Amino acid sequence: MNTRTSSCIKLQIHYEDHQRGLKSENYILYSSTDTIRDVIVKFLKTANLDYIDSGNVSLVELRMGNQRLPAPSFNTYATLDQLNIRQGYTLCFAPLRELSSSGLSRLRVYGPNLIDKIEYEWNKRTTTLQMLLEYIIKMFSLDxxxxxxxxxxxxxxxxxxxxxxxxxxxxLGVTDLTMISVQIVSSLSSSVIHVECTSTNGTFLFDIPHTTTIEMLRKEVEQRFTDYCLCDFTLFD
Structure with a gap:
């Protein structure tokens, strides 16, 4: 028989109720097998907020150092271990009424190859540009x-x-169903990138700034060679 082992982890719990002007932060010791519901109940008791219904409190954000990530969906009965929450994390909670009043929105994000696409659920009241970036790095494996x-x-x-x-x-003007595209620019170690174009009339070379994106480069090539059709586009060091 397999027995699930547990370990103790110390977490910072942040709770904010904008409507009531209430803000509370506490460091609390938990077991890795505690569920998010267990975390909420223990926090409310520790912070002397047990007059608040634990069912009306929701996890909205995870923080680790400078990283800020949206909370996983349907997390109430998931354990800290299942959510990969470790020592040093900050868990941010808010009343459910704030989430329902603000509503969740979605973004469509296209990866660097302009083919891969993901959808990102975000909260109008809490989601920052940095949180979106961290999610994109994780989902498109850009670490x-x-x-x-x-x-x-x-x-x-x-x-x-x-x-x-x-x-x-x-x-920043982002709204529901906004489309975001990701582009990777050349390394900053070189200020100039050399481009080689080959056609039936020979090979042509030109330089572009290192900040040029892939899409900008494609357009530059098409503008320089208006009499030709771009049939192959290969990138290499």
Missing amino acids: SIERQRIHLFMDFEELDLTSNSEKLLTE
């Missing part, structure tokens, strides 16, 4: 890519990941 090389575009306009990372998506 090995330098962060400054990852660029996000909304309707052909680039989202400023440097200045606006902590802004809510709604502050």
Whole structure:
């Protein structure tokens, strides 16, 4: 018979009720086999908030260091271990009424190859640009890519990941069913990229800035060689 082992983990619990002007933070020791419901009940008791119905409290966000991730869907009866929540995480909770009043929205995100597509559920009150970026990195397996090389575009306009990372998506004009595209620019280690184009009339070389995206490069090639049809597009170091 297999026996599930448990371990003790210390978590920071953050609860905020905007309507009541209530905010509470506590460090609490849990078992890895505790469910999110167990976490809520113990937190409310520890914070002397047990007058609040635990059924009206929902997990809305996970934080680990500088990373901020949306809470997994249907998490109430999942254990901390099942959700891969470890020591050092901060769990953010809010009343269900705030979630229902704000509503969940969806984004359509196209990967760097312009073929792979994912949908991202986000909350108008809590989801920031940084949270979206972290989700994209995870879903498209971009962990090995330098962060400054990852660029996000909304309707052909680039989202400023440097200045606006902590802004809510709604502050940046993102709405329900907005389409986001991901592009990877060349490494910053080289300021100029050499491009080679081959046609029936020979080989042509030209340079482009290292900040040029793949789509920008494709358009540049088509503009330079208007009498030709682009039939093959290969990238290499």
